[in-house]
Amino acid sequence: MAEQIARLDQGAWAAPGVVETVHPGVHRVPLPLPDDGLHAVNVYLLEGLAEDGRLVMIDGGWAVPEAREALEAGLAGIGRELGEISHILVTHIHRDHYTHAVELRRLLGSRVYLGAGERPGLELLHQLGSDEPAGSLDVLRRAGADELADRIGKMDHGGYDPEVWEAPDRWLGAGNVGFGAGELKVVPTPGHTKGHVVFLDERRGLLFAGDHVLPHITPSIGFELAEAGGRPLADYLDSLRLMTRYADTRLLPAHGPVADSAHTRVAELLAHHDDRLARSLAALGDEALDAHAVARRLAWTRRAVPFGELSAFNQMLAINETAAHLDVLVLEGLATVAHVVGVDRYCRVR
Incomplete structure (x- = not known):
C-alpha cells in the first residue's frame, strides 16, 4: 500500500472513452471509478478465444452507470457490442473488479469466473450483510487501533446489494481455462487478497495481472472481506517470485498503463x-x-x-x-x- 494512496500520473491511460489495442485481438478499456483515488480500472476485451467469435473479458469494473457507458463506448470503438461478451474472468473480489461482472451476467447471460480463494470472503460478506472489509478491521483491532476500526466500520462502503455480490458461475483453481478456440493459464497469486489470480496468455506473451503487479503503485496487502489470518505479505512476495518462473511477458495491469516487462516491475516491487x-x-x-x-x-x-x-x-x-x-x-x-x-x-x- 505504501504507494497506493499516492496521486497517479494519469496520462492517457485513465482518460474516458479510451480504447487501446495492446495486441492484435486484445483491447484495453479503462472504466471510471467515481470518487476513488485510482480513478479507473482497466478491463480487457479478448478476441480469438471463444469458438463462437464472441468476446472474453478480463475483470468487470464497478457496477456504476458510468462504467457501463464507458464499456459500451469502448466496444463500439472496436466494432463490437455489449451482447458479444460471453465470459468474464475476474482477478479478485474487490468491488471495482467484480460487481459490474455480475450485473453484466444478469443483463447478457455471460459466465463469470473468480478465484476459489475468494469464496470465504464472499460467503462472509453475505453472512454479515455488509461489504465492509471485515478482515482488515480485525487486523486494526489486533494492531491496537480500536478507535479507527470503529470509525471505518461506520463508514459507507458503497452499500451492500446482494444482487451484485452473487457467486460466480465457476470457481477457478490453478490450471488452464479454455473457451473452445483458445485458453488462458490461471495462476493463483494470494497477497492483495487471499483469492487473487492472474491470467497468463502464453501464446501471445501477455500477463493480465489484476492488482497483483501494478506499474505505478504497490497494491495494498491483505485488504480482505474475509476473516484475517495467515501472512499476506509473505504470500504476496511468494506470488511475485512465482511470476519470474514463467517467461517474461508484457504487463497488462488493472490500474495504470501497459508495460513491456512484467519481470522488470516484479523486481522493483520486491526491492x-x-x-x-x-x-x-x-x-x-x-x-x-x-x-x-x-x-x-x-x-x-x-x-x-x-x-x-x-x-x-x-x-x-x-x-x-x-x-x-x-x-x-x-x-x-x-x-x-x-x-x-x-x-x-x-x-x-x-
Missing part, C-alpha cells in the same frame, strides 16, 4: 518491500510496539506523508501493511510477537 521491511524493523527500535504505533513512525507514499495526515481509510491500509511487514520480520527471525489482551506487540530481536 520496494525489502526497503519497507528494513524501515519497519528500524521503527521498532528497542520497544515492544503494536502495528499502529509502528505505522505512526513511518512515512507513507512517495511523498513521505506523515501517518497523521492520511485519511482514515488510508490509515487502515497503512496499519494493515505495517502488520503484514512485521509478521514477515517475525517469520525471518528478526522480530518476535506476543499477544497481549487481544493486541499483537512486536519486539526486535537483538
Whole structure:
C-alpha cells in the first residue's frame, strides 16, 4: 500500500472513452471509478478465444452507470457490442473488479469466473450483510487501533446489494481455462487478497495481472472481506517470485498503463518491500510496539506523508501493511510477537 494512496500520473491511460489495442485481438478499456483515488480500472476485451467469435473479458469494473457507458463506448470503438461478451474472468473480489461482472451476467447471460480463494470472503460478506472489509478491521483491532476500526466500520462502503455480490458461475483453481478456440493459464497469486489470480496468455506473451503487479503503485496487502489470518505479505512476495518462473511477458495491469516487462516491475516491487521491511524493523527500535504505533513512525507514499495526515481509510491500509511487514520480520527471525489482551506487540530481536 505504501504507494497506493499516492496521486497517479494519469496520462492517457485513465482518460474516458479510451480504447487501446495492446495486441492484435486484445483491447484495453479503462472504466471510471467515481470518487476513488485510482480513478479507473482497466478491463480487457479478448478476441480469438471463444469458438463462437464472441468476446472474453478480463475483470468487470464497478457496477456504476458510468462504467457501463464507458464499456459500451469502448466496444463500439472496436466494432463490437455489449451482447458479444460471453465470459468474464475476474482477478479478485474487490468491488471495482467484480460487481459490474455480475450485473453484466444478469443483463447478457455471460459466465463469470473468480478465484476459489475468494469464496470465504464472499460467503462472509453475505453472512454479515455488509461489504465492509471485515478482515482488515480485525487486523486494526489486533494492531491496537480500536478507535479507527470503529470509525471505518461506520463508514459507507458503497452499500451492500446482494444482487451484485452473487457467486460466480465457476470457481477457478490453478490450471488452464479454455473457451473452445483458445485458453488462458490461471495462476493463483494470494497477497492483495487471499483469492487473487492472474491470467497468463502464453501464446501471445501477455500477463493480465489484476492488482497483483501494478506499474505505478504497490497494491495494498491483505485488504480482505474475509476473516484475517495467515501472512499476506509473505504470500504476496511468494506470488511475485512465482511470476519470474514463467517467461517474461508484457504487463497488462488493472490500474495504470501497459508495460513491456512484467519481470522488470516484479523486481522493483520486491526491492520496494525489502526497503519497507528494513524501515519497519528500524521503527521498532528497542520497544515492544503494536502495528499502529509502528505505522505512526513511518512515512507513507512517495511523498513521505506523515501517518497523521492520511485519511482514515488510508490509515487502515497503512496499519494493515505495517502488520503484514512485521509478521514477515517475525517469520525471518528478526522480530518476535506476543499477544497481549487481544493486541499483537512486536519486539526486535537483538
